[in-house]
Amino acid sequence: MRFFHSYAHHVAISDSCGEILRDVYQIPRRRVHVIVNGVDEDSFGPDVQMGREFRSTIGVPPNASLVLGVAGRLVKDKGHPILYDAFSEFMASHRDVYLIVAGSGPWEQRYRELGPRVVVLGSMGPLELRAFYNAIDVFVNPTLRPQGLDLTLMEAMMSGKPVMASRFPSIKGTVVVDDEFGFMFSPNVESLVEALEVVAGEGAERLAERGVACRKYAASMFTATKMALAYERLFLCVKNQTFCIYP
Structure with a gap:
């Protein structure tokens, strides 16, 4: 961090990271570039049939009232x-x-101990992840600490799913950035349970409406194409x- 001021340009992957560079480390605004990470919009997208088939494959019954999903490293600081x-x-x-739990790590076995209503899938490839997102x-x-920007949130929204x-x-x-996109909670058990109760009370139709809004926003903000164009402009700026000078 002591070298920050010697760099000609800084890339922040979220607005809050950019604010920290400007306000905490006092980096001049013109040297801070916010370039949000992107995901391949062709790899993640809504597919109802794929989701239905994946549920059947992993043993989630058609009459499930609510299917939640979590993905990534199953470690403590990720909030497991x-x-x-x-x-x-x-x-x-x-x-x-x-x-449905997609990922591997120390908490994998703990989740299995909760019984058949928790499906632990282990690590998954891109095609499997697309099916996973469509099944939830x-x-x-539930991360326990601030982070730059989690790709799993963007992948879920690109797949047309609201997020917690x-x-x-x-x-x-x-x-x-909009309450329509999902639900936020303080990183503790009580707050998360309260949020889960709110989600359970909404019903499938309302959650699907939120998912449509998420997909629309993600497709305008989180694409790999948009990220690549932003880096291209940064290189021109250098x-x-x-x-x-941004318009």
Whole structure:
């Protein structure tokens, strides 16, 4: 960090990261470029039939009232201790809810201990992930710490799914910028359980409406094409200061 001021340009992957560089480290605004990460819009998209078939394959029944999903490394700082406890409490009073876990790590076996309504898939490839996102109703990101920008949130929204996420500036300021896109909670068990109850009360039709809004926003903000164009402009800016002046 002590070298920050010696760099000619800085790339921040979220608005909140950009604010930290400008306001905390006092980097001049003209040297800070916010370029949001992007995902391949062709690899992640809504596919109802794919989701239905994937549910059948992994043993989630057609009458499931709510199917939640979480993906990524199954480690403590990603919030799996609070999701584990919150879902344990939530499923006790909701008999037809399911949680699909895509990823591997120390919490993999713990999730398996919750029984058949928690489906642990392990690590997954891109095509499998597309099926995973289409099989869920809502994606959960319970991270315990602020982070740059989590690709899983963007992948879920690009797949047309609303999201539940910890209330951190990097997420609220760039991803869940509108309440229509999902639900935010404090990173603790009680707050997550409260949010889960709200989600359960909405119903499939309302959640699907939120998903449409998520897809529209993600397709306008989080594409790999948009990210590539932004980096192209940055490289031009490095060579010619004229390109550093954004319209």
